[in-house]
Amino acid sequence: MKFLCISCDTVMDFVERQIPGDGTLAAVFECGSCNKEVAMLTNPMETQLVSSMGVKIGGRExxxxxxxxxxxxxxxxxxxxxxxxxxxxxxxxxxxxxxxxxxxxxxxxxxxxxxxxxxxxxxxxxxxxxxxxxxxxxxxxxxxxxxxxxxxx
Amino acid sequence: MRKIRTYQDVSHSTESELLEQVIEQQERLADRLSPIKCLVAIASGKGGVGKSAITANLAVGLASRGFKVGATDADLNGPSLGRMLNVSGATLGDSADGVAPAKSPTGVSVMSMELLQSEADAPLQWREPSLGGFIWQSSLETGVLREFLGDVAWGDLDVLLIDVPPGTDKIKRLLEILPSLDLMLLVTTPSETTRFVVAKSIRLAQEARIENIGLVENMESHVCPSCGHVSKLFGTEANEEELPYGTVSLWGSIPFDPRLGASTDEGRPLISTDPTAAVSIALQALVERVSEHINGGAQ
Incomplete structure (x- = not known):
């Protein structure tokens, strides 16, 4: 999964992950050129799809x-x-x-x-x-x- | 239309690290299995052919010959190996290096979903969102199977037996996660339907380039306990050349004996409780063949 800032043609960097506890997930990515941030919000089904692989977006602490x-x-x-x-x-x-x-x-x-x-x-x-x-x-x-x-x- | 770079065009990592974590999982599994001398899958594609009973008896037979044996129950939704190897209710040692498997009275190291469930008669259920289980359940169960293989502290076994659930898709999933497989035993019966399904499994294993594939024909005959008359259980006797198994060789031929299922289901594999029964002798012949394979002998 990669996020591309179309204006800058720059791949956005992962910044942080938030798990509010209702089954959803927010992952924030930032463009290193223009500093614009986007948040990827997943619903519980999408969150489960990722977690069922035993992986964590943004890596493991x-x-x-x-x-x-x-x-x-x-x-x-x-x-x-x-x-x-x-x-x-x-x-x-x-x-x-x-x-x-x-x-x-x-x-x-x-x-x-x-x-x-x-x-x-x-x-x-x-x-x-x-x-x-x-x-x-x-x-x-x-x-x-x-x-x-x-x-x- | 704007020209947007594709995923493959972009070499820069986003640090989401998903691929890296998947690779790490595969490496952890390979490291765990590397000290094990021989990995054997007992599969069929068809259900109800006696895979688990044969796995349990094979495990006990090999252990009695001094091999260090492990057995993992890949059937997460219908586990039976724990009961058959008499480890129900066992606890599992928990360490950072891995979960210690249960140890059967016959010395077999065992991992089964049955050990993890609080209620024996409860179906396996996952903490899940209310919708979409069909999307992620296969992925989750494949991950759990990977843990049963890679997160269990098996040690340096001579052989790890993997009892594969019915369905050719389950065989495929297993082959996708295993770094290698030394032997696949496909359990069949003389039933036409079973032959049809097992033929698919053979093809799947051959396409996956499994070098050693052996057939085990279960319930191939019935010996009357009163008069000794041998009869066929299934009315579909076929000449060897008519069978859809190609060049795959027969590793075992196990007669039907109701005590095999009954005794094994009670956690007392028949191979050890009645070693002189015809079915136990047939199982010992299979044990001998697998022993030779573990020792690097005749294939």
Whole structure:
């Protein structure tokens, strides 16, 4: 998918993606020559068509997680089928920074269906480590969610 | 009319990165499968011919010979391999490297949609917009199958068996996502209708340049448990030269035995529970042939 600014005959660059949570999606592209911006708005069916490929417009903020498409797309996934490590932290061999989860953050994570909980926990922890953050609390979770585009997580 | 450059005219990337992500998916799948010595698809094109029962018994037979065996259930909408290999209710280890498969009592690593569903009798459903499922569902299910193959920590298996659902389109989808396939076993029966459909699958596999294709004729005869009389289950006996299978060789010929389905459905593949039954002996012959193939022997 490419957007062409006809006036400038210039291919527009991807700027940002917004997911309002109603199944629609907005992707903003900008012409590098005249700075004109356009937004591509997709309806829920079109959004689903793209997400069913397991890809994200504009690229990924976090690497694809194992069985991410299955976990995020299935209705009626079995609770507790994925074993979340007892320590409350996913394995991160070789990473020097350990991340401690406050009880409030753990409580918020408990609200996430266990079908995707391990995956979500890993995404938050990876983000914290990459940003040099050693404690995960609800405020940090909010920040991570915004930066990572983890709507609904 | 204005001259607008076409997609192909434009070499500049928009950073939407869709193509790059698809390529990355393919690379991840290839990396995951590369340590596996032999990839075998068990397919037919036709339903109800015993693909899953043969897959389960083949898996158990190979595992009992010391092979490291994995089995993935590509039938997302009608999964049965989990039950047949007795892993229903198993949990799956979750790590950044991949999801650990369930381990059957016979030592087979298993992945099946059945393991992920909360209710055994519930149809597979996706979180979906109210309209247009026909547009994206095939794409989504192909993606999920890719995850069943590429996101499961299979390790260095000797063989990964893939139980392919009915429909020649399902075979085609599988071949499109797999980087390579070592062997395709096509399960047929002496029914005229099945032969007709399996012939299509053979052609599809040949056009996809699958080097090793073998036929497994299931329910080829019935042995009376009382008197030992051998009879044909289907009234469409044909001379070998009349069969629509071309030069594809017969890898197995499995007699009908109601215990095969019953025992396997209960999670106790007959090949291990009654190894002296005629059907188990026939299955062992198939196991032998596949073992030779894994070891790089006779094709």
């Amino acid at each position: 976090v690497p694809a997680q194992p069985m991410e498409l299955s976990r995020t797309s299935m209705e009626g996934g079995k609770e507790e089928v994925f074993e979340v490590p007892e320590s409350g932290l996913p394995e991160h061999q070789g990473h020097p920074l350990s991340v401690t989860w406050t009880p409030e953050a753990v409580g918020r994570l408990d609200n996430v269906p266990s079908f995707v909980r391990g995956m979500v926990k890993r995404i938050y922890t990876d983000w914290a480590q990459q940003n040099g953050i050693s404690e995960m609390n609800p405020v940090i979770m909010d920040r991570a969610r915004t930066e990572l585009g983890l709507e609904g997580m």
